[in-house]
Amino acid sequence: MAIVGGRSRLTLVLLVLITVTLVTLDVRNVEPFERAKGAVEGVLDPVISGAQRAGRPLVDAWEAVTEYDDLRADNERLRAELDVERGRDLANASAAEVLRALLAETGIGYVADIPSTTGRVVRHIGNFPDFTVDVDKGSGAGVRVGMPAVTSAGLVGRVVDVSPGRSRVRLISDPEFELGVRLVGTDAVAVARGTGLGQPLVVSEGVGLATSVHVGMLVTTSGIDRSVYPPDVPVGLVAEVAVDPGLNQVLFVQPAASLDSLHFLTILLYDSAL
Numbered sequence: 001m002a003i004v005g006g007r008s009r010l011t012l013v014l015l016v017l018i019t020v021t022l023v024t025l026d027v028r029n030v031e032p033f034e035r036a037k038g039a040v041e042g043v044l045d046p047v048i049s050g051a052q053r054a055g056r057p058l059v060d061a062w063e064a065v066t067e068y069d070d071l072r073a074d075n076e077r078l079r080a081e082l083d084v085e086r087g088r089d090l091a092n093a094s095a096a097e098v099l100r101a102l103l104a105e106t107g108i109g110y111v112a113d114i115p116s117t118t119g120r121v122v123r124h125i126g127n128f129p130d131f132t133v134d135v136d137k138g139s140g141a142g143v144r145v146g147m148p149a150v151t152s153a154g155l156v157g158r159v160v161d162v163s164p165g166r167s168r169v170r171l172i173s174d175p176e177f178e179l180g181v182r183l184v185g186t187d188a189v190a191v192a193r194g195t196g197l198g199q200p201l202v203v204s205e206g207v208g209l210a211t212s213v214h215v216g217m218l219v220t221t222s223g224i225d226r227s228v229y230p231p232d233v234p235v236g237l238v239a240e241v242a243v244d245p246g247l248n249q250v251l252f253v254q255p256a257a258s259l260d261s262l263h264f265l266t267i268l269l270y271d272s273a274l
Helices: 002-024 031-106
Strands: 116-123 132-135 148-150 155-163 166-171 178-183 189-193 201-203 218-221 234-243 249-255 264-268
Touching: 132 155, 132 264, 166 264, 178 234
Parallel strands: none
Antiparallel strands: 116 132, 116 264, 132 166, 148 155, 148 264, 155 166, 178 189, 178 218, 189 201, 201 249, 218 234, 234 249
């Protein structure tokens, strides 16, 4: 049986070789060759068809792998394009946010009649705050030591150091910061002090028991004669009222401006000495 099988395989190989030779020969209209070619093709047709059917899964698998690689390459290209577009969107959104912040800080209605200059905060409060921030506007823009710094919400602090292109602003949250304030709706004028970052200002003197005070009342700068600050700049809202042993009312005032997220500051070119 082994000999027969070997002969069959040998015969098949010879037939294939003959077919290849005949098929590749460029001999036309020669009857003996045409008859031989037709006979061999007829014998091998079932064999070739079977081989094609058997090999089809391999071809399909190869095409699937090739198509998968192409699809993966397309997906990676599209993902890269989306990343670029997403980056552009984020950059545009960031620019729009900066523009909105700038417009908000320059649209300060309560000091419309006071010259001012708006600058970007270039040094923020760190983990161990010294209660100051730096702004990229200085003496070249008319800024002087002592001038108040505000946002559209209210008072932020005052300038304590100036160079030609930079100013340092001490925030009202500094425990050493003091300013004269007025309780809107009353005649009470008092002094507010900082108590730390994220903490309310405290008014511990100047508001007697006879003064009607309630939570939510607006506190502004007093603007008394020779004050460093112009009058009626919002400072904050009364968040709590207590009574001290000296029979004064103690007010805890939540600053109107968000001191821990400052992006732009407007420095009022206000000099009380002028």
